[in-house]
Amino acid sequence: MLHRLDGGTFKAPEAEKILNALYWFLSFARGSRCGPMLFVGSLKEKITWEPWNTPALHPWKKGVYGWIDKRSINTKAAMNQAFQGFVRIWADDYWRPCLQQAIHWYTEANRGAGGMEGAIALIQLALELICWAYLEESSPDKATIKAFDQKGADEKIRETLKMLQVPSNIDNISIVMRYLDKNITDGTLKDGPRAISFLRNAIVHPKKEKRAKIYEAGSDVKFAVNSIGLNYIVLALLKIIEYNGVYLSQISWEEEHVPWA
Secondary structure: OEEEEOOOOHHHHHHHHHHHHHHHHHHHOOOOOOOOOOOOEEOOEEEEEEHHHHHHHOOOOOOOOOOOOOOOOOOOHHHHHHHHHHHHHHHOOOOHHHHHOOOOOOOOHHHHOOOHHHHHHHHHHEEEEEEEEEEHHHHOOHHHHHHOOOHHHHHHHHHHHHHOOOOOOOOOOOHHHHHHHHHHHHHHHOOOHHHHHHHHHHOOOOOEEEEHHHHHHHHHHHHHHHHHHHHHHHHHHHOOOOOOOOEEEOOOOEEEOOOOO
C-alpha cells in the first residue's frame, strides 16, 4: 500500500511517478520485468482513481534470477537500502532515462533474448550505455569525451568498471581464459570486458573468420561470458545507486558483499 508518512494524500500523477520508479526498481532486482499493476486509489473509503493501463511484464521463466536472493535473511534490508538509493538517482532527470534503458537491456539479456549470442550483444549495449552515462555525468570535458570515444569497447568498459570499483579480472574463470589465450595472441589484455567485446564483435560482424570464433566458443564459454557481463551490469548499477549491501552473484551463484563495501 502506498501512503504518505505525514498522513496526507497523493495526487494521481504523484502516485504514478512513485509506482513507475517501483516498477523499474523491482524489474532490476528481479532481473525480469515485473511490478505493481491495476492500481486503485481511494479517499475516505471511496475509490477515486482506478487506471487500467498495465506496464510491460515478462512471463515467469525458469532459471531467471536477479541480484536479490529471495531465500536470504538479508533480502528485506537489501531491498530497503537499494530502493532508497534508487529513488534518489531516479529523481535526477539526467539519470532516469539512463537507468531505465540500462535496466531494459539488462532484463532482456538476463532472460536470454535472442539466445545466448543475442544476450551477449545486449550486455555490451547496456555496459556501453552505462559507460557513456557515467562519463558524461562525471566528466563533461569535451577533450575527455573525445579521447574516450576513440577507445575500443573493452577499454571503455574496463575504465568505467575501474571507476565504479568493479573488478574486471577473470583469471579464476578458466574456461573463458583458455578461450582468450587461444584466440588472442597479440599480447593485449585479457579480461571480462575483452571477452565480452571479442564475442560480441564475432556475433555482429558475421564474416567466415568471425563465425568460426563463435562456433569454437561453444555453449559453455558463451554462458560464462554472459554471466560475467550480467554481473558487471548489476554491480555497476548498484554502485551508481550507492548500494553497499549483499547481492546474488551471477558468477558464483552465492550471496556476496559488493566489492566496494
